[in-house]
Amino acid sequence: MISIKPIIKYDCDVLIAGGGPAGSGLAFHLATKGYKVIVVEAEKFPRDKVCGDGVSPIALAELHAMGITGTEKFALANEINKVGLFLKNDKVFINLSKPEHLPFHARIIPRIELDNWIFEAAKKAGAVYMESTRVIGYTITHNAAIVELKQGQKKLSLKAKILAGADGSSSTLARQMNGAKPNDEFQLLGLRAYYENVNGPTDRVDIYFTGESFPGIFWMFPKGPNGANIGMAMVSKTLPQKPSHVKEMLINHINNNTDIAERIGNGKMDGKIEGWPITFFNAQSSITANRLILVGDAAGLINPLSGDGIQYALLSARWASETLETCLQKNDFSSEAIYAYRKKVDKELGYDFALSNLLVQFPRNKTFTPVWMLILTVMISRAKQDKEYADIIAGIFEGTYPSYKALAPSFILKSLLQGGKDIGKTLKDFMADPASMMNSGLNITNTALYMMEAIKDNPQENGRWVLNTISKTAAVAGHVFQQVRKK
Ligand SMILES: Cc1cc2nc3c(=O)[nH]c(=O)nc-3n(C[C@H](O)[C@H](O)[C@H](O)COP(=O)(O)OP(=O)(O)OC[C@H]3O[C@@H](n4cnc5c(N)ncnc54)[C@H](O)[C@@H]3O)c2cc1C
Numbered sequence: 001m002i003s004i005k006p007i008i009k010y011d012c013d014v015l016i017a018g019g020g021p022a023g024s025g026l027a028f029h030l031a032t033k034g035y036k037v038i039v040v041e042a043e044k045f046p047r048d049k050v051c052g053d054g055v056s057p058i059a060l061a062e063l064h065a066m067g068i069t070g071t072e073k074f075a076l077a078n079e080i081n082k083v084g085l086f087l088k089n090d091k092v093f094i095n096l097s098k099p100e101h102l103p104f105h106a107r108i109i110p111r112i113e114l115d116n117w118i119f120e121a122a123k124k125a126g127a128v129y130m131e132s133t134r135v136i137g138y139t140i141t142h143n144a145a146i147v148e149l150k151q152g153q154k155k156l157s158l159k160a161k162i163l164a165g166a167d168g169s170s171s172t173l174a175r176q177m178n179g180a181k182p183n184d185e186f187q188l189l190g191l192r193a194y195y196e197n198v199n200g201p202t203d204r205v206d207i208y209f210t211g212e213s214f215p216g217i218f219w220m221f222p223k224g225p226n227g228a229n230i231g232m233a234m235v236s237k238t239l240p241q242k243p244s245h246v247k248e249m250l251i252n253h254i255n256n257n258t259d260i261a262e263r264i265g266n267g268k269m270d271g272k273i274e275g276w277p278i279t280f281f282n283a284q285s286s287i288t289a290n291r292l293i294l295v296g297d298a299a300g301l302i303n304p305l306s307g308d309g310i311q312y313a314l315l316s317a318r319w320a321s322e323t324l325e326t327c328l329q330k331n332d333f334s335s336e337a338i339y340a341y342r343k344k345v346d347k348e349l350g351y352d353f354a355l356s357n358l359l360v361q362f363p364r365n366k367t368f369t370p371v372w373m374l375i376l377t378v379m380i381s382r383a384k385q386d387k388e389y390a391d392i393i394a395g396i397f398e399g400t401y402p403s404y405k406a407l408a409p410s411f412i413l414k415s416l417l418q419g420g421k422d423i424g425k426t427l428k429d430f431m432a433d434p435a436s437m438m439n440s441g442l443n444i445t446n447t448a449l450y451m452m453e454a455i456k457d458n459p460q461e462n463g464r465w466v467l468n469t470i471s472k473t474a475a476v477a478g479h480v481f482q483q484v485r486k487k
Helices: 021-032 057-065 072-076 111-125 172-178 243-256 258-264 310-330 335-364 366-385 387-398 403-407 409-432 434-457 459-486
Strands: 012-017 037-040 082-087 090-095 128-130 134-140 145-151 154-165 187-196 204-209 217-222 228-235 268-279 292-294
Touching: 012 021, 012 145, 012 310, 021 037, 021 111, 021 310, 057 310, 072 111, 082 366, 090 366, 090 387, 111 128, 134 154, 134 172, 154 172, 154 310, 172 292, 187 243, 204 258, 217 258, 228 243, 228 258, 243 258, 243 268, 292 310, 292 335, 310 335, 366 387
Parallel strands: 012 037, 012 154, 037 128, 082 204, 154 292
Antiparallel strands: 082 090, 134 145, 145 154, 187 228, 187 268, 204 217, 217 228
16 A cells, blocks of 8 residues: 655745844844745844844854855944952953954944844845744644744744754743743843943943942943943842833943943943843753754853853854754654753853853852952952953953852962952051951951841841742752753
8 A cells, every 4th residue: 555645845944933143043044044934023124133242252153154254344343351340449451362263353333233234144145034923832743843923913934854942141042941930030121321421441441349239230331432331130029019110220320330431431321321131041941842942041041150151142143053954854853862962052051051040049148248349359359450350251241151160169268368469458457557457346246147137137028039049049059960961
């Protein structure tokens, strides 16, 4: 008996929801390999995206490999060679060393330009874009991914072999795949405003820590000779409840911080303050399934310590294209086949992201903010004297050093030694002027008393924090255990 297999007519090999760096990056790689790709994008290019616009050397290396860095426009993008870290009256300026294996120093590139470059490259490679169209849901059948779309008032559906979710931090596809929206524990909120006519230096990004906003940070990233991107990122749970109050926090910081005021000079805000959620990696969530894959922010690939996401969007796009190429060659779209990508993400980023999550978890408890301010003071003081130590701090913020470098014994030892040195100096000062130093002693005692009171007053919140810290510590321990087992 002859069995007749039905011929299925697919609209494309891979349908990608979202055309940001992750979606257009994936489209570029697959289209370059000759696959039929449709990118469905809610907006119309060139489109803006709320961001700090900091493009790390690792992200630039990916763009370089895609042939996007040879243009005149890229040559004009603002290069960054220094980072300033500011804490109350203390500050340190660190020269950024360029890692030898990477072609460029970091740059500040407004997303309206950067994302358009990647979109143009993907289109040139053969990807087809459906702009001003949203993916609203999907159904996976035994032989296809049926994707539901909305274009204005019109609804339509397309059939693909694989559906890729690159639809950002509020991903529709991630929500449907995981059956819930992201947990608050894994979210930050970012705000950004553009300023014009600000002061230099143009090659230095500044990061400001304050007790009020901690564990959030404020930044000023110059985007050229006059303009700058000024913003802040904060853990969602520690935010004031109303969005207007969050914007007020940014304005207050801009108005009251003398260091940032010096850089703004007579500069003025251009446009308004815009906000955007940042969802970071939750190892419990799925990023692959039968005929489904998530990349970039949709997969939570943002480092909570640095807020960097563009490099992970581009890296995950490349890794996903490698897995999908194998799936397409073997005509195997099972969850097991696509899971090879998840394994790659875990191998390359799992430990670092678990550790970054844990490091951000500690200061989530506002009770301990005074302790963290003290630790930051010690780190800044050490960074002023020790180039290697400063490089690690700058590299973690720039996204070129994995955060586990902060746990290297030499780094911890130097931090502890610096802490001891600072305490030694305090004791020496005490001997020289006991009366004035009595105040410092009283301050420390008051801080300790305040912390004990705060823990007592809010046992529920502190209990929850302890449980979350334990679960994030267990995630890090899991990675360490796996590495030890491999050795
Ligand atoms: C305030 C702030 C500051 C940041 N600063 C930095 C920084 O300085 N450096 C850095 O590296 N990272 C930074 N990030 C993170 C960075 O912006 C993201 O990691 C990056 O944009 C991820 O790219 P993506 O392609 O995954 O998602 P996105 O860039 O968000 O792209 C997703 C695309 O999907 C489209 N879309 C959404 N829903 C749908 C749908 N249902 N159907 C079709 N299309 C859809 C959107 O229109 C969008 O074009 C910052 C983030 C924030 C919020």
